[in-house]
Amino acid sequence: MNENRMSVGAFFQKYTMIIALVVVVIFFAILTGGKNLLPGNINNLISQNGYVFVLAAGMLLCILTGGNIDLSVGSVVCFTAAVGCVLMDNDVNMWIAVLAMLAIGLLIGAFQGFWIAKLHVPAFIATLSGMYAFRGFSNVVLGGYQVSVTNEAFLNLFGGGAKCYVPDFIRQAMGTTGKPNLTCLAIGIIAVLIFIGLKVRKILIQKKLNIHQSIPAQLATTAVISAVVIWLTFKLASHKGFPTVLIWIGLVLGIYQYITTKTAIGRHLYAVGGNEKATALSGVKTRNVYWFAYASIGLMAGLAGILTAARAKGIDPTYAEGYEMDAIASCFIGGASAYGGVGKVSGMIVGAVLMGVINQGMNIVGVDSNFQKVVKGLVLLLAVVFDVLSKRQKR
Amino acid sequence: MAKILLEMKNITKTFPGVKALDNVNFQVEEGEIHALVGENGAGKSTLMNVLSGIYPYGTYEGDIIYDGKVCQFHNIKDSEKLGIVIIHQELALVPEMTIGENMYLGNERGHKLAIDWNTTYSEADKYLRMVGLSESSKTQVKDIGTGKQQLVEIAKALAKQARLLILDEPTSSLNEEDSRALLDLMLGFKKQGMTMIIISHKLNEVAYVADKITVVRDGATIETIDNRGPEPVSEERIIKGMVGREMTNRFPKREGVTVGDIQLEVDNWTVHHPLYPERKVVDNVSMYVRKGEVVGIYGLMGAGRTELAMSIFGQTYGVNISGTMKIDGKEVKIKKGADDAIRHKIAYVTEDRKGNGLVLSQSIKVNTSLAHLDAISNHMVIDGDKEYAVAEEYREKLKTKTPSVEQLVGNLSGGNQQKVLLAKWMFAEPDIMLLDEPTRGIDVGAKYEIYCIINDLAAAGKCVVMISSELPEVLGMSDRIYIMNEGKFVGEMKASEATQENIMALILQSGRGD
Numbered sequence: 001m002n003e004n005r006m007s008v009g010a011f012f013q014k015y016t017m018i019i020a021l022v023v024v025v026i027f028f029a030i031l032t033g034g035k036n037l038l039p040g041n042i043n044n045l046i047s048q049n050g051y052v053f054v055l056a057a058g059m060l061l062c063i064l065t066g067g068n069i070d071l072s073v074g075s076v077v078c079f080t081a082a083v084g085c086v087l088m089d090n091d092v093n094m095w096i097a098v099l100a101m102l103a104i105g106l107l108i109g110a111f112q113g114f115w116i117a118k119l120h121v122p123a124f125i126a127t128l129s130g131m132y133a134f135r136g137f138s139n140v141v142l143g144g145y146q147v148s149v150t151n152e153a154f155l156n157l158f159g160g161g162a163k164c165y166v167p168d169f170i171r172q173a174m175g176t177t178g179k180p181n182l183t184c185l186a187i188g189i190i191a192v193l194i195f196i197g198l199k200v201r202k203i204l205i206q207k208k209l210n211i212h213q214s215i216p217a218q219l220a221t222t223a224v225i226s227a228v229v230i231w232l233t234f235k236l237a238s239h240k241g242f243p244t245v246l247i248w249i250g251l252v253l254g255i256y257q258y259i260t261t262k263t264a265i266g267r268h269l270y271a272v273g274g275n276e277k278a279t280a281l282s283g284v285k286t287r288n289v290y291w292f293a294y295a296s297i298g299l300m301a302g303l304a305g306i307l308t309a310a311r312a313k314g315i316d317p318t319y320a321e322g323y324e325m326d327a328i329a330s331c332f333i334g335g336a337s338a339y340g341g342v343g344k345v346s347g348m349i350v351g352a353v354l355m356g357v358i359n360q361g362m363n364i365v366g367v368d369s370n371f372q373k374v375v376k377g378l379v380l381l382l383a384v385v386f387d388v389l390s391k392r393q394k395r
Numbered sequence: 396m397a398k399i400l401l402e403m404k405n406i407t408k409t410f411p412g413v414k415a416l417d418n419v420n421f422q423v424e425e426g427e428i429h430a431l432v433g434e435n436g437a438g439k440s441t442l443m444n445v446l447s448g449i450y451p452y453g454t455y456e457g458d459i460i461y462d463g464k465v466c467q468f469h470n471i472k473d474s475e476k477l478g479i480v481i482i483h484q485e486l487a488l489v490p491e492m493t494i495g496e497n498m499y500l501g502n503e504r505g506h507k508l509a510i511d512w513n514t515t516y517s518e519a520d521k522y523l524r525m526v527g528l529s530e531s532s533k534t535q536v537k538d539i540g541t542g543k544q545q546l547v548e549i550a551k552a553l554a555k556q557a558r559l560l561i562l563d564e565p566t567s568s569l570n571e572e573d574s575r576a577l578l579d580l581m582l583g584f585k586k587q588g589m590t591m592i593i594i595s596h597k598l599n600e601v602a603y604v605a606d607k608i609t610v611v612r613d614g615a616t617i618e619t620i621d622n623r624g625p626e627p628v629s630e631e632r633i634i635k636g637m638v639g640r641e642m643t644n645r646f647p648k649r650e651g652v653t654v655g656d657i658q659l660e661v662d663n664w665t666v667h668h669p670l671y672p673e674r675k676v677v678d679n680v681s682m683y684v685r686k687g688e689v690v691g692i693y694g695l696m697g698a699g700r701t702e703l704a705m706s707i708f709g710q711t712y713g714v715n716i717s718g719t720m721k722i723d724g725k726e727v728k729i730k731k732g733a734d735d736a737i738r739h740k741i742a743y744v745t746e747d748r749k750g751n752g753l754v755l756s757q758s759i760k761v762n763t764s765l766a767h768l769d770a771i772s773n774h775m776v777i778d779g780d781k782e783y784a785v786a787e788e789y790r791e792k793l794k795t796k797t798p799s800v801e802q803l804v805g806n807l808s809g810g811n812q813q814k815v816l817l818a819k820w821m822f823a824e825p826d827i828m829l830l831d832e833p834t835r836g837i838d839v840g841a842k843y844e845i846y847c848i849i850n851d852l853a854a855a856g857k858c859v860v861m862i863s864s865e866l867p868e869v870l871g872m873s874d875r876i877y878i879m880n881e882g883k884f885v886g887e888m889k890a891s892e893a894t895q896e897n898i899m900a901l902i903l904q905s906g907r908g909d
Contacts, residue, residue, distance in 0.1 A: 267777060271761070274756040275750075281751055282819070
């Protein structure tokens with residue numbers, strides 16, 4: 001078979017979830033009369049699901065190590081947010097509060113990682129205990145009440161309140177106002193240009209080294225991704241502009257994409273999940289790999305705590321319940337293996353977006369919230385069943 | 396001529412893209428032991444899977460005629476009803492369950508909702524005695540050794556009223572003694588009229604036990620050799636059929652290699668068992684290896700060879716390790732962990748490539764670089780292009796057969812996987828290579844290529860330690876041989892002075908000495 005040509009079956013197999021996503025988007029577009037594609041709703045989709053992307057990135061690393069999950073993130077998000085909100089409520093400088101939230105998240109992650117990595121406590125149990133403990137601590141810190149955040153700068157920067165968008169510097173400089181938001185357009189276009197530049201560079205290097213990979217296919221994916229980003233940019237620009245939360249999502253996804261594909265520690269994560277004994281005998285300190293994964297998701301829980309506190313303009317001891325499940329589901333829908341060693345950031349993004357689109361579509365249609373959970377559960381099951389079946393056919 | 400019990404006629408089985416079996420004809424007489432030999436991927440297992448109904452009727456072409464009737468098996472149960480029972484290479488026993496529970500798993504005595512345990516255990520005991528086991532059927536499987544577990548598998552097959560017993564590589568995980576016992580048991584069953592098919596890579600065993608030997612190559616049966624004469628068929632004769640040409644020399648000559656100074660020296664090395672620290676697994680072993688030398692360590696399985704190698708390789712096995720190690724004349728203390736051993740330029744190529752050697756879910760490229768990521772990365776950031784180039788270089792050097800280095804290792808054949816494993820450790824640039832059973836479970840052609848690689852390593856001035864339980868291989872490849880038994884070195888000889896007889900004699904003597 002010609003390697004450059006992909007059969008229709010193989011194409012569907014490789015892009016199952018992307019195709020599913022497109023189908024679901026079109027389905028809800030028809031059902032809601034296109035409402036789900038309105039700029040405001042696209043903006044909401046991103047803002048509401050900021051925490052999912054951030055947590056799922058961290059969760060992916062844990063899952064890579066061997067299908068291990070972190071059940072504690074919901075509670076840790078609540079706890080870090082609680083500490084931050086209480087600090088800001090007592091007029092502590094916003095940056096100190098932010099650093100404190102990140103540091104606490106990282107410390108909790110490292111603490112749980114210690115038991116998992118060094119004492120071989122099963123991750124499920126170590127993080128289940130964290131799930132109880134930090135929910136309790138949140139309650140203690142908050143005294144059982146809701147604490148609000150009023151710090152405008154904090155809200156604006158982390159995606160809460162009415163002004164959580166990147167200001168339109170370009171129109172300000174030109175002395176005009178109005179739509180579309182030119183700064184937002186500029187950010188989007190520059191990002192796409194950088195992306196295309198990197199891809200072209202990669203293809204040129206491949207040619208030089210004689211690496212056989214289908215160039216048309218790579219160009220096609222580049223074109224599709226660029227088109228989607230440009231489309232999103234226009235949508236956002238015609239709403240209120242570039243939401244600040246997207247900066248943090250983009251930063252996290254970029255860093256995690258880099259870690260998983262380009263760094264030695266990323267390679268070690270895949271190797272440990274694929275065959276821990278072989279990895280240890282290759283000279284890798286495998287226990288440190290676990291520790292890294294859990295410390296990283298702790299840090300992400302801290303960041304998600306910040307985003308959650310900003311979006312809700314405060315925190316309540318019951319917030320962020322079940323966040324861990326959203327993150328886990330995104331990874332598995334995105335093709336991560338429940339046995340570890342397989343999974344990509346790009347897949348996880350598709351998984352998270354798919355969940356978000358379904359959620360939002362059902363909200364617009366007005367589906368009962370209990371029934372929404374049923375649908376979410378079925379989607380997760382279907383996605384994994386599909387994955388298992390498509391892999392079985394290959395044998 | 397005796398009655399034909401089984402005839403497989405014009406069997407053709409196609410997988411998407413490959414013809415695994417091409418018009419195969421195969422006959423087994425009642426009451427004989429019939430061996431199927433062939434290189435990995437030749438189609439032996441596929442043929443047996445067709446026979447036992449794992450590939451159901453309709454997914455292949457051709458006829459299965461068993462006991463005079465044309466059969467259509469839709470699953471394993473169908474074939475088992477007629478007494479065709481297959482024992483797979485990997486033991487399929489649940490360690491935490493008793494022997495009796497295992498034997499009747501899926502075939503429970505009494506009623507499905509009310510298992511009759513008395514019948515279960517008394518019948519199980521009966522079959523255990525038939526295979527020469529004195530254990531109670533209430534013993535847990537994890538408490539008996541691999542050799543006995545293999546016998547339990549056979550007892551389990553007997554309990555299914557087997558008439559035609561198929562054994563797929565039954566001795567691959569057994570030591571010499573247990574293997575011989577198993578083969579003799581098969582001969583005993585033959586006397587009682589049982590018919591058996593054995594698949595094996597161990598040609599000496601095949602020659603010992605089989606009445607007829609059918610050679611499979613590239614999905615077709617090439618020939619059937621009669622082995623009922625007074626002299627057993629020679630291994631060379633079988634190999635000729637397997638590879639399609641005469642193998643004049645199974646071991647390539649090592650030429651122009653000058654053996655240099657002593658590089659690795661280990662003295663009074665003692666290693667204790669990690670779970671039972673009072674047990675010595677390696678007992679006061681002293682050895683040395685020169686540059687450019689291939690040193691064989693021969694011993695039966697369980698002699699402590701793997702444990703010795705792994706304890707040298709950064710204490711990756713064992714506790715309370717004592718003794719001294721010198722590299723280039725200087726005493727070194729290697730910290731616990733493979734990383735420090737790699738820094739001291741030692742490599743250990745495991746005997747268990749799937750379990751301890753390779754990440755099967757990753758590509759050839761990723762596996763090749765795993766033990767030496769530093770060499771292709773800057774400050775922990777991997778240079779993907781350099782990595783690709785390295786993987787390509789080793790693919791060409793070792794002649795690994797694969798469409799690309801992006802191929803997942805799990806999709807490769809055993810021989811090619813072994814080459815990837817070797818590539819990984821060669822790329823780690825060691826001076827000392829500890830090769831543990833480097834040719835286990837791979838076919839004759841690939842073995843020859845691995846031997847050539849070992850010779851190249853020696854020619855490049857590496858010191859090579861080759862652990863093996865195949866005597867001809869040790870004799871053919873080594874410059875010097877250490878013989879190991881029950882944790883001790885019981886002899887050392889030059890390859891030129893060594894013979895199968897005097898090595899086996901040393902092992903037997905040492906066994907009696909206790």
